Ligand SMILES: Nc1nc2c(ncn2[C@@H]2O[C@H](COP(=O)(O)OP(=O)(O)OP(=O)(O)O)[C@@H](O)[C@H]2O)c(=O)[nH]1
């Protein structure tokens with residue numbers, strides 16, 4: 080039988096097929112697959128039922144999309160951790176404050192989304208709080224690269240309906256640092272979901288990783304959502320230096336026109352990307368994110 084992995088606990092994966100759930104172990108064959116995590120939430124799998132409600136996963140279907148990162152603590156050995164497979168959108172949740180908004184964090188997730196084949200959506204949450212950001216400018220930055228951006232508040236309800244529309248009939252994973260309000264947003268989008276959320280401490284203004292597991296939920300308005308634990312450091316799995324520039328859509332029309340064919344766009348003369356930045360064709364904020372990511376990869 081074929082089904083979809085919707086959650087996991089320990090070594091057991093819950094596989095959903097025809098509205099029925101099976102608790103499955105991963106059998107030897109599927110375990111031995113090389114080069115990626117054997118089974119991830121969102122995977123389509125072939126399994127054999129053992130008893131009513133339990134079974135064994137035999138095979139994982141090739142993934143259409145994936146959001147992955149190096150397994151924590153194993154960055155050097157390089158093991159990939161697929162956080163979710165086969166969803167089509169990444170909702171990048173940041174907050175104006177608590178924790179503080181940093182554009183380069185959004186851009187890092189944007190790169191990861193595109194690399195994995197997911198369409199990014201940006202949500203700036205907690206706009207009810209006093210803050211110092213120019214939200215109009217931030218909105219134009221992301222609109223200029225074709226990314227939908229929603230200004231939201233779980234306190235006064237701003238942006239919630241708009242976000243619900245963007246999620247309708249899509250499968251979306253919510254990502255972002257701890258405490259930005261991912262679970263609160265999901266609870267607001269679908270009352271009854273009752274995901275655990277928590278107060279963030281005022282003194283450190285850091286979240287405490289309230290969400291600890293990844294699970295696929297269906298939305299009454301159509302589609303699926305996946306909550307995810309806030310990531311402290313968001314490293315991008317298997318990203319090459321040369322590849323980075325291709326995940327900045329606004330660079331695209333300039334690529335191949337620099338004087339040097341392998342221009343890093345950081346210091347070489349006659350670089351058309353830097354020229355576009357200085358002429359206001361590319362937002363300096365985005366270029367700065369590119370620079371940061373580039374240095375991080377070297
Ligand atoms: N003022 C304000 N507070 C919010 C808003 N959304 C969420 N919060 C608060 O932010 C805190 C963290 O919310 P969570 O939903 O637990 O954050 P999370 O992103 O799921 O965090 P992790 O699960 O740790 O990744 C809670 O105290 C929420 O009440 C908002 O729009 N405005």
Ligand SMILES: [Mg+2]
Nearest residue numbers: 261262289290
């Ligand atoms: Mg959460």
Ligand SMILES: [Zn+2]
Nearest residue numbers: 337342344350
């Ligand atoms: Zn260049």
